Each structure stands twice: as C-alpha cells, then as structure tokens.
Amino acid sequence: MNILMIEDNESVxxxxxMFFLNEGWEVDFKYDGQAGIDGFLEDPQKWDMIILDLNLPEVDGMVVARKIREVSSTVPLIMLTARDSESDQVIGLEIGADDYVTKPFSPLTLTARMKALHRRSDLQSTASEDTNTQDNDTEFDVKTAHFQMNTKTREAYLMGKEINDLTPKEFDLLYTLANKPRQVFSREKLLELVWDYQYFGDERTVDAHIKKLRQKIEKIGPQVIQTVWGVGYKFDDSGVE
Structure with a gap:
C-alpha cells in the first residue's frame, strides 16, 4: 500500500x-492539516489508504476529511481520535471516514484495521475491473421491485434514479441490507459482515453510516432503510408506491 498519514505527533x-515498513508499505507523513491536503491533492490516485488525526495544527482534521471526500469518495480513510471525543468520532464517520481508532492505540490494532479495510477495497476494485462478464452495466446483483444494485460498477438505483456519492462502506452496508430484503440485522452482525472485524461493543460507527446513507437515499426517493427498535436495521421497499 501507499499510505498518507496526516499526524502532528512525530513520535507516533x-x-x-517501523510497522509500515515491516509490512512492506510505503508511507508519506504530513504533520499539519494543510500539508495533508496539499499532499493528497498532488496525486489523489496514488494513495491506497489515508490515516488522519482529527486534532491537527493549521487546518482541522474534519476540514481535511471533507476536502479529501470532495475529491475522492472511495479512498479508504481511517481517523485517529481522542478516547473521549465521541462527538468527533460520529461527525467524522458522517463526513465519510470508513473507520476510526482511538488514541492511545496499539500499532497492531491500527495495522489490523488497515489490512481489513484494504482487503475489502482491493476486492471491490478487482470486481470492478473484471471484464470477463458481458453487459456489466445492465446486470444487477440485487434487484427488487424498486431497487437495483450492481457490485461490479458500484452503482445503486432507487426507482430508476442513481444513489450518488456512496463511500465504499456505505455501498457495502447498503448491499448487505438490500441483498436480504426485510431481514433484520443487528448492529453487531453488520459490524461483522461489513467491517470484517469486531468492534468490541462499539456500534456508533453503524449508526453514523446508516444516517449518512439515509440522507443520500432521501435525496432521490423514499426511505427504504428502516430501524427495528431494540434490534437493528433492515431494507424494505415493499411499501414504496
């Protein structure tokens, strides 16, 4: 991987x-927010992973995350946050971060999260580049009365209108729900299926991604992701007129 790490603590x-080199990964460090933005914009296609501290000099990490997402909705992005900054974690996820790790953190934990996120991103890219299947643009992996989804082109349609600007995690979350309409998924199960590892009881990331996903769905049509109180979430378009 080519990694851009935006972190003002040089010791970190x-x-x-050392851990990145041990994995054979290339890394470029930026020590303030503006340098991070400039480094990303020099070659947005270069980066396989962004590690972003939210507490940065010059330009706040939230602003950096927004700037990155304005250019790329797909580059994997992991935030580093203080342990007591719950509001920052939720806002960061809503902006478009795929994951967060709280400080102080174990390097092994961060590298494990990076591997899981990169593995899913790599699988998605491979599927998108598969040219052996004909008519990819018209074949849907999920199709209901009002909804279609193509995992090869990474496109989703509700009532014939495309749901735009889905991040990788939002797309995966929508696919997991829509692939089994009306089935209720607990937050714990969604963490296991979509994020590929355990969050040890921290389920705010699911709620944050659901909120952002719903906002994008509501721009084009009725809400098809429903809350089942006390249990979790489900996809149901059976009531769409």
Missing amino acids: CEMMQ
Missing part, C-alpha cells in the same frame, strides 16, 4: 513507520 509517526 516514527513508531508507525
């Missing part, structure tokens, strides 16, 4: 550099 960067 030095520690992570």
